[in-house]
Amino acid sequence: MVARQLEEQIAARFPVGQRLRVLDVGMGQGTQALRLARAGHRVTGVEQNTTMIEVAREALAGEPEGIRARMRVIQGDGQETGVHFLPGSFDVVLCHGVLMYVDEPDPLIAGLARMLAPGGLLSLLVRNGDALAMRPGLSGDWAGAQDAFDTTSYRNRLGLDVRADRLESVTATLAGIGAPLHAWYGVRVFTDLAPDGAPAPEDLDELLAAEERAGRTDPYRAVAALLHLCGVRG
Template structure:
């Protein structure tokens, strides 16, 4: 199995490792990237030979996706819509893998969105879910001196009316949502445990620093304490 055609960045390396495990030994999958935007995951997956469809509500993002795919010399299907439209845009039992990255935080009905994803997947299919973690946000707000907002995030998942993220999920909440929708979640990984805390100047100018930070992120991803303070939580769940 080939590796991803580009080296993964610090912020996505842990997710790519989990996706490689899903892709291993499978030459050509039908993949749907819900909310896939400009193709940060979709284009590399297409470069590996998979058939990829991106569904995203932003026409500007889809235009950038098509340009990115053309520059890479691959075909990626682009459909305008959001997670709630998946059942109308695509037939049932038509996907082997659905990416649902930074989507559940914004949809009106996270449980309904996951149920729709379940209907898209064939038997043995999987969903890759990446979602914001309230604990990390509380830490970041506190470090910035916003102590009341940090407490509010812990209580309500948001730090106030100006918070651009409507909701966040703990690992336990993600697992419960997935099981309710008919999935069996595997191990949850922490993503961006250190990457959002380390100043970029420490990795931009020093040879090997970015690689060392990626290695640290991977080592910490499954740590039972560090995982729970990650900016995002990632879980791959199989269709039951």
């Protein structure tokens, strides 16, 4: 879903065929970074976890030379982008699944926005702080649902205590740093309870179509497990 949404926003912001400069902060195993490099863009991936870096580099090693030349990997936590890069160095900056591990997200978001050239796209994927009661509630954990209404803290599937972001708060942050919210989507509206590693169902196309529509339609997107927020640098 995130890949489809990102493609939509890139197509809306940039001329067809333009080779973009992309920064992927917290790239994980490099799924989005590799996809964008295959599309012809020059991608820099930043990742702190050494295991994830090795997975990404192994995947990159299996790509054709042209794709390998368009992608580089840097170890880091994303907080020091100003050390590695000049302001305005990128057309697109991704930060997916990272902010939930950051106690104070605003400085990180501001630093990422400074990396954008004018008109550049900032893509954030965050845990939805306005819908934390949905998962325990749908699982029948009524006490957990009651607790979740009044907090932005939660324990993720890895057993780590992390935090979520509210749409209103991130919208205000983006406006304050000169990269106002341009579009937003819900991710995992209907499928949040699916177990990790579950095989793809036979009706996958229908599932994706339903998720895609719900992710862009009110009121469904507002209760998604994740929010995909896209800001544009003024």
